[in-house]
Structures are given as structure tokens and as C-alpha cells.
Amino acid sequence: MSELKKFVEDIIKRTAAEHSQSNMFLEPIVGFASAENPLYDKLDELIGRPQVHPKEFLETAKTVIVYFIPFSRETVKTIQGKNAISKEWSRSYTYANEILSNIGRNLHKELELNGITVKSEPPTYTNATYDSINLSAKWSHKSTAVIAGIGTFGLNHLLITEKGTAGRLGSVVIDAEIEPTKAREDSFCLYYKSGKCKVCVEKCPSGALSDDGSFNRFRCNAYLDGKNIRDSEQGCGMCSSGPCATRGF
Ligand code: SF4
Numbered sequence: 001m002s003e004l005k006k007f008v009e010d011i012i013k014r015t016a017a018e019h020s021q022s023n024m025f026l027e028p029i030v031g032f033a034s035a036e037n038p039l040y041d042k043l044d045e046l047i048g049r050p051q052v053h054p055k056e057f058l059e060t061a062k063t064v065i066v067y068f069i070p071f072s073r074e075t076v077k078t079i080q081g082k083n084a085i086s087k088e089w090s091r092s093y094t095y096a097n098e099i100l101s102n103i104g105r106n107l108h109k110e111l112e113l114n115g116i117t118v119k120s121e122p123p124t125y126t127n128a129t130y131d132s133i134n135l136s137a138k139w140s141h142k143s144t145a146v147i148a149g150i151g152t153f154g155l156n157h158l159l160i161t162e163k164g165t166a167g168r169l170g171s172v173v174i175d176a177e178i179e180p181t182k183a184r185e186d187s188f189c190l191y192y193k194s195g196k197c198k199v200c201v202e203k204c205p206s207g208a209l210s211d212d213g214s215f216n217r218f219r220c221n222a223y224l225d226g227k228n229i230r231d232s233e234q235g236c237g238m239c240s241s242g243p244c245a246t247r248g249f
Pocket residue numbers: 154155156157188189190191192197198199200201242243244245
């Protein structure tokens with residue numbers, strides 16, 4: 001492992017471990033993608049909406065660093081087999097966003113001290129790269145995670161990693177080279193692997209997910225808007241609570 005790769009991994013893992021609620025999470029999974037990866041040129045076509053290229057973020061971009069913060073098994077168990085999220089799940093979502101912000105801040109601080117430029121997005125959609133008409137992000141942490149091989153897309157339209165789909169993702173772009181991690185050739189989703197699971201589709205309360213692989217983000221968003229007004233626990237999480245919640249297949 002290169003010195004810089006280890007330095008970056010150490011910052012991410014140490015920052016996550018320093019959070020006061022770190023016991024609600026497993027150790028982060030970290031991946032690296034080259035900003036020159038040809039898949040970035042095809043994302044508009046693959047996703048079907050305009051996406052920001054790493055070099056639009058940072059003209060001198062060389063590497064995208066991506067990190068996944070998995071929720072603990074205990075937290076996941078609080079929503080498995082249920083039709084509603086728990087207090088623990090809702091709190092994990094908030095704490096994970098804090099951890100992602102801390103990681104972004106520490107990567108900026110510690111890499112820039114070493115002469116490396118860092119560009120990042122906050123973990124929530126309050127920025128110029130969110131398309132509010134199509135309700136979609138123009139910078140996809142998930143796509144970078146797939147390019148960097150830390151997971152694959154599931155029928156739930158989320159990232160599934162070796163530690164599952166329940167968790168939160170972040171990424172930053174830097175102007176230094178780090179050897180890319182390899183993309184996976186197989187899928188971590190049981191449905192895409194064997195056709196044997198559709199739990200996410202069956203549990204989705206809004207009908208946004210379908211076994212033809214489509215995702216109606218307007219349905220999902222309308223459901224979440226209504227739910228968040230009347231429910232003290234924010235978010236849904238039902239598509240993260242299937243058999244892939246804590247493992248990839
Ligand atoms: S719940 Fe089943 S079908 Fe849905 S993403 Fe997970 S493994 Fe795939």
C-alpha cells in the first residue's frame with residue numbers, strides 16, 4: 001500500500017472512531033477511483049441525467065476518494081422485519097452525516113498541509129450540484145463507490161458493500177495520484193445474482209422500486225415529504241433493511 005493511500009485511510013478510520021457515537025458504526029470501507037476512469041465520461045448516459053465529472057469539480061483532479069460508514073448490526077436489527085424505522089436508525093443517519101462532515105474536514109486539513117488540493121460535497125443535498133427538478137444529485141457518491149469497487153448497485157438502487165447496504169457514503173476529489181481499487185465484476189445483490197430476492201421492492205411503502213430495476217424518485221420523495229411531516233423519526237430506510245442490509249452476496 002502506498003504511503004499516501006495509508007495516510008488517507010488512517011484519517012478516515014481515525015475520524016470515524018473519534019465520534020462520540022462511533023459504537024453505532026462499523027469501520028469505514030475506503031476506495032479510490034482514478035479521475036481519468038473512462039466511466040466518468042459515460043455517467044450522463046449510464047445514469048440518464050447530467051452528472052458532474054471529477055475534473056469539473058477540480059480541474060487538476062487525479063483521484064476520487066470514497067468512503068462508506070456501515071451502520072452497526074444492532075441498529076440494522078431494529079428495523080429488520082418491521083415496517084417503520086426506529087429511533088436508533090434515525091439517530092444513526094444524523095450521526096453518520098456528522099462523521100462524513102468530520103472526515104471531509106480532516107481530509108481537507110491534513111492533505112492540504114501536505115500540498116494536496118481537496119474538493120468535496122457535504123453529505124446532504126444542500127448544494128449547487130443537486131438537480132431539484134429531477135430530484136437527483138449531479139455528483140454521485142454511489143457511482144464513484146461502484147467505480148472504485150467498494151460495492152455494486154442493488155435492486156434497491158443503493159450501494160451494497162461487503163458490509164451491506166445500511167450506511168452512508170461520502171467522497172472527495174484530490175489532485176494527487178493514488179492507485180485505484182478494482183471495480184467488482186459480480187453483483188452483491190441477491191436478485192441480480194440469482195433472482196431469489198425482492199425484499200426491497202416488497203417493503204417499499206411508496207411503490208417507488210420495481211423488479212424491472214426502475215426507481216421512481218418522485219414517488220419516494222413524495223412519500224418521504226409526507227412521512228417526515230407527521231413522524232418524529234425522519235427518513236424511511238425500508239429499502240436498506242433486506243437481507244443485504246449487513247452483507248453483500
Ligand atoms: S433486498 Fe434483496 S433484491 Fe433488494 S437490493 Fe437487497 S439483495 Fe437485492
